[in-house]
Amino acid sequence: MTTTQRHAGRTALITGGSRGIGRGISLRLAREGALVAVHYGHDHAAAERTVKEIEAEGGRAFAVHAELGVPGDAAALWAAFDEGLAAQEAEPGLDILVNNAGITLPRPIAQVTEEDYDRVFAINTKAPFFIVQHALERLRDGGRIINISSVATRVPLPAIVAYTMTKGALDALTLNLAKELGPRGITVNTVAPGFTETEINPTLANPRIRQMYSDASVFGRLGAPADIADIVSFVAGDDARWMTGHWIDASGGVQL
Ligand code: NAD
Numbered sequence: 001m002t003t004t005q006r007h008a009g010r011t012a013l014i015t016g017g018s019r020g021i022g023r024g025i026s027l028r029l030a031r032e033g034a035l036v037a038v039h040y041g042h043d044h045a046a047a048e049r050t051v052k053e054i055e056a057e058g059g060r061a062f063a064v065h066a067e068l069g070v071p072g073d074a075a076a077l078w079a080a081f082d083e084g085l086a087a088q089e090a091e092p093g094l095d096i097l098v099n100n101a102g103i104t105l106p107r108p109i110a111q112v113t114e115e116d117y118d119r120v121f122a123i124n125t126k127a128p129f130f131i132v133q134h135a136l137e138r139l140r141d142g143g144r145i146i147n148i149s150s151v152a153t154r155v156p157l158p159a160i161v162a163y164t165m166t167k168g169a170l171d172a173l174t175l176n177l178a179k180e181l182g183p184r185g186i187t188v189n190t191v192a193p194g195f196t197e198t199e200i201n202p203t204l205a206n207p208r209i210r211q212m213y214s215d216a217s218v219f220g221r222l223g224a225p226a227d228i229a230d231i232v233s234f235v236a237g238d239d240a241r242w243m244t245g246h247w248i249d250a251s252g253g254v255q256l
Helices: 020-031 044-056 073-087 114-135 161-184 207-216 225-236
Strands: 011-014 035-040 060-065 094-099 139-148 187-193 247-250
Touching: 011 020, 020 035, 020 044, 020 060, 020 094, 020 225, 035 044, 035 073, 044 060, 060 073, 073 114, 094 114, 094 225, 114 139, 114 161, 139 161, 139 225, 161 187, 187 225, 225 247
Parallel strands: 011 035, 011 094, 035 060, 094 139, 139 187, 187 247
Antiparallel strands: none
């Protein structure tokens, strides 16, 4: 695969950028020249590994710590970002924000407690909202906001209703924020993965479920983080300047 330097001179922040899909996005944007802020919640070692991997490829990155889903999470994230950026002696400001961090809640409605509900909304919906709010003063005109949702908001899946509601709200954020930020030339889009091989899906260890999820894609396989990262890179680039408020299927054509 050849990579261009389409993100040279840009700064990107990827929430949950240390592993899974977020790691794939961090690596891809860094390969294409971006200075990447790799946000993480708990796994400092994974964040350091991703930063080192980027540096080993000749890219630039730094880790940003903030636990999401707790009061003041967005302010803490941006304070850590500002500090990290200053340590890199980089220009203040941001070009690309990817709201990727998230948790799942694979339970039928009857088994969802109020605590479960509040937690999944706090991490998947409330955190991105306030992360965006605090990002506005840092995002340069012409910047990009990309929200990682899920194909589940368009293709109904069993026993995942509360999770899907959090992503449906994120889809609404995309659509409406695109209007609000259009005058600044900032695009806001959703990228919606389907079944992707990451740690969020421990049930993939079950061969029957693995086969079922693979068969759900018209390509007959699971997605890889790089499949999603390539799409994000395009949306983050200049070639996607004329698309905003869009919901982009990144599921390998999932049909159930
Ligand atoms: P993952 O579990 O490997 O990654 C999730 C990331 O979010 C991790 O980096 C994790 O540290 C971070 N995170 C979770 N809770 C956090 C918290 N409280 N504070 C800070 N960081 C936190 O899973 P993934 O598959 O890479 O998920 C990335 C995104 O893709 C999620 O938003 C997920 O909903 C979405 N998605 C994944 C799939 C899939 O099949 N893997 C499908 C559709 C959508």
